Amino acid sequence: MKLTILGYWGGFPFNGDGTTSFLLESDGFSLLLDAGSGSLLALEEHLNPVDLDAVLLTHYHHDHIADLGVLQYYRQLMPKPEQPVLPIYGHMEDAFHFEELTLAGVSEGIGYKETDQVTIGPFSVTFLRTVHPVPCFAVRLVERETGKILVFTADSGYLSALADFAKDADVLITDTYFLEGHENHHAHLTSKETGEIAVAAGVKKLILSHLRQDIELPLLKEQVTAIVGGDIPVILAEKHLEMII
Ligand SMILES: [Zn+2]
Ligand SMILES: [Zn+2]
Known part of the structure; x- marks a missing residue:
């Protein structure tokens, strides 16, 4: 699979770069x-x-869904011929936001629960509820054809279960x-907690994201590196960074 980072700041966009969003491509399928x-x-x-095949949302904080409405308008106002309805996967614990995922003829909200294993195109996806002020789910995506694994913590305070959830992840x-x-x-998470989770999980590569605008990012990376060895x-997340996993 190919990962492209589209946005990585926490909370609000800054200096021309946006907040959390990743593009995952595999076997001609594109997942946001x-x-x-x-x-x-x-x-x-x-x-x-209009060529996006699906969207997967970890939670409904603005810094993770701010562009969802305009994505729906884009596909509504400038559709391609015979454009399929866009599936948008989100949890169902917030009825207001879940209903917003559906726009007639354009997109359809598809609910997931923590215990589900969901097939989204070439990916099998599982979930873990995180430590966050609103319902939020970490996601583990397995590319079925290759067995490659990408895990995203979503937003979370320290949670020891993240180590098992991220076990042996390629990224x-x-x-x-x-x-x-x-x-x-x-x-x-802090740098220290991130490093400890990555070591316990035995991941192959670590990308630090949801970055804070007013801290020294090289120091953040240094602190994590000191723990993971x-x-x-x-890697500090960067807009347009591409990686084959
Ligand atoms: Zn956030
Ligand atoms: Zn959040």
């Missing part, structure tokens, strides 16, 4: 994982948004919002 602020413009540089993308010293936060490459 979260749709943060600025993601539609970033997506356009890689793919015509783990994390919500690493804080420098060391703010452990056990109710919503986001040289065996796990640590």
Whole structure:
């Protein structure tokens, strides 16, 4: 599968770059994982948004869904011939936001539960409820043909179960919002917690995302690297970063 980072800031867009959104492509299938602020413009540089095959949402905070409505309008106002209805996967614990996923003739909300195993095109997807002020789910995507695994923590405070959930992932993308010293936060991980989860999970590569605008990002990376050692490459998320997994 191919991963393209479209947005990576936590909370709000900054300096021309947007908030959480990733494009995953496999076998001609294109999946948008979260749709943060600025993601539609970033997506356009890689793919015509009408060619997107599905959207998967971890939760309904604005920095993860800000561009969803305009994505629906894009496909409504400039459709391609015989464009299929876009499936948008989201949890059903917030009726208001879940209903917004459906726009007649354009998109259809498809609910998932934590215990589900969902097939989305070439991916098998499982879920883990995270530590966050609103219902939020980490996602584990397995590319069925190759067995390659991408895990995204979504937004989460420290949760030991994330290590098992991310076990042996080829790539783990994390919500690493804080420098060391703010452990056990109710919503986001620190560098130290991220490093510990990555080591316990035995992941092959680690991408730090949901980055905070007012901290020293090289230091964040340094703190994680100090814990994971040289065996796990640590990458700060960047807009348009592409990676074959
Ligand atoms: Zn967030
Ligand atoms: Zn959130």
